Amino acid sequence: MEKGKYRAVILLVIVGYFFITVFNILPPKTNWVSPKPKPVLPLRLISQQSITPLPNTKHFLVSAFMDQRVKGFDIRIIGIFRRDSIHPLHCIFFCAGFYSETTSASVLLHSDHFGFPFGATDVLCRIPENCDATHVTLLTQPSPVNVSDHLWLPIRNKKTPSKENRLNFTVCISNLFGDYNNVLQFAQTLEMYKLLGVNRVVIYNTSCGPELDRLLKFYSQEGFVEMVPWPIDKYLNPSRGWNFAEHGGDLHYFGQLTTLNECMYRSMERSRYVLLNDIDEIIMPYKHNNLNALMDSLQPRHSNVAEFLIENHIFPKKHFEPSGRFNFSRWNKVPGINILEHIYRESPDRKIYHPHKMIVQPRLVEQTSVHEVLKKFGLRYKVPMDVCRIVHVRVALQGSLKLEQLNEDKRLWDFQEKLIPNVDKALQRAGMLRVEERS
Structure with missing residues (x-):
């Protein structure tokens, strides 16, 4: 009687292994692996400077800030632009893991420049949908050729400090x-x-x-x-x-x-x-x-x-x-x-x-x-x-x-x-x- 029980258990194990192997009833192997971390922007591409030349232009970028006070825009880039050399620009974002599509930039020269060739300038950008933007840069073309040729500005003011810390x-x-x-x-x-x-x-x-x-x-x-x-x-x-x-x-x-x-x-x-x-x-x-x-x-x-x-x-x-x-x-x-x-x-x-x-x-x-x-x-x-x-x-x-x-x-x-x-x-x-x- 004991031998019969033992043989029955062995038979169940063999049958179970057969079904698992043939019909693949285990969950897919990939579900057992923890998700990979999102890629980050390489440090060498992040501007460490307070003045960053903008490639293919006569302009300079200084810093970027989250600013949603002007309807239709999310980011304000502070810059120094050559006033007689303004042409269309395009914003591109690093979105905590991927590069965004480009959006049109709005260039605002400050009215006070005292006649000098270069003047303080704001560039307003809109963040595309489904983009958790961490960095931004500007392009002279709507389609990026090689975004690694540009230095990226960190976006500041994303988090508002508590009143106690202000x-x-x-x-x-x-x-x-x-x-x-x-x-x-x-x-x-x-x-x-x-x-x-x-x-x-x-x-x-x-x-x-x-x-x-x-x-x-x-x-x-x-x-x-x-x-x-x-x-x-x-x-x-x-x-x-x-x-x-x-x-x-x-x-x-x-x-x-x-x-x-x-x-x-x-x-x-x-x-x-x-x-x-x-x-x-x-x-x-x-x-x-x-x-x-x-x-x-x-x-x-x-x-x-x-x-x-x-x-x-x-x-x-x-x-x-x-x-x-x-x-x-x-x-x-x-x-x-x-x-x-x-x-x-x-x-x-x-x-x-x-x-x-x-x-x-x-x-x-x-x-x-x-x-x-x-x-x-x-x-x-x-x-x-x-x-x-x-x-x-x-x-x-x-x-x-x-x-x-x-x-x-x-x-x-x-x-x-x-x-x-x-x-x-x-x-x-x-x-x-x-x-x-x-x-």
């Missing part, structure tokens, strides 16, 4: 060039912005002096400064002035208009407000202790304002505060201007154009120039000068004015108890001040 204030400093080495004023301005509530300063660097380079490295290491290499002089002959007829060159002020726009988009999803100004300018609240309090006061009454204009006020560096109370011997060894020594302010000449700089809500701005926004989705508001103005220590704008014709303005002195030791620490970290010399 910064309040970012300052965009457009360009450093000509081996700029005004170290003392730079350190004072950065420390002043810290006291005013700025979270990050973005600086585009073509060249600067060795001492300033050391200072900026320490600010970069602590995360307060974000340095963006800007080797524009390797590709074009950038102008040191704003007027093509007077200064010549290919591009206004080393590409200032492009860097301001790039910085605004770079900060769009991570900063509530962006300050667009030069490094020797401090956007200074006069009725509030910091920028947070200033904007908390303005925002409820001007929630739909994209552009807050702040009036520029010159403090001529040739006039010094007479007591010399801030003329520290330890700072005399540091290259640059001591802004605490300059308390005399010019009154703007209202008969001529008087420039402003800006605090913007970046989500409401599409294109900006140096002194005003070019395209926006909100309104403009000129902040009264008694509420906020720019402290700008530089060469006199109205050189004929005598000292008695200037206004005494000691607003910077309200911060001197914290500002001075903080500047000392920054200079010490950069090796320009010994510990025993600090106040």
Whole structure:
């Protein structure tokens, strides 16, 4: 009886194996293998540069951002284009595993170019359906011949940070060039912005002096400064002035208009407000202790304002505060201007154009120039000068004015108890001040 059971089991195994083999009732072998990962774009094809020449054109690409505020488009590419050489372009995407079909590009030259041959340019692209785009580039033909001949730009701003991680204030400093080495004023301005509530300063660097380079490295290491290499002089002959007829060159002020726009988009999803100004300018609240309090006061009454204009006020560096109370011997060894020594302010000449700089809500701005926004989705508001103005220590704008014709303005002195030791620490970290010399 036991032998019969044993033979029956063996028979069932044999019959079962026969059916499995002959009729192939096991699931297909491929279903037992884990899916292959999607191919990624080779690293050698991803641009590692802040300025990327576009093949077969006279144009340059800078960066690409997700931007769906303009109907019909998803991506905005910031670039520098030769204005007399615009021809049809086509967008192509890498879609997390495959190359997309091309879509037509819309090229938008910025209206401010000051007569220079090259100007800041936006290129708008539409992402094809079923494409999870990670990178983009432009083609001169609708059908790609060899996409590996192009460098691809990563698409930024795809993920929106949470409100808890969003910064309040970012300052965009457009360009450093000509081996700029005004170290003392730079350190004072950065420390002043810290006291005013700025979270990050973005600086585009073509060249600067060795001492300033050391200072900026320490600010970069602590995360307060974000340095963006800007080797524009390797590709074009950038102008040191704003007027093509007077200064010549290919591009206004080393590409200032492009860097301001790039910085605004770079900060769009991570900063509530962006300050667009030069490094020797401090956007200074006069009725509030910091920028947070200033904007908390303005925002409820001007929630739909994209552009807050702040009036520029010159403090001529040739006039010094007479007591010399801030003329520290330890700072005399540091290259640059001591802004605490300059308390005399010019009154703007209202008969001529008087420039402003800006605090913007970046989500409401599409294109900006140096002194005003070019395209926006909100309104403009000129902040009264008694509420906020720019402290700008530089060469006199109205050189004929005598000292008695200037206004005494000691607003910077309200911060001197914290500002001075903080500047000392920054200079010490950069090796320009010994510990025993600090106040």
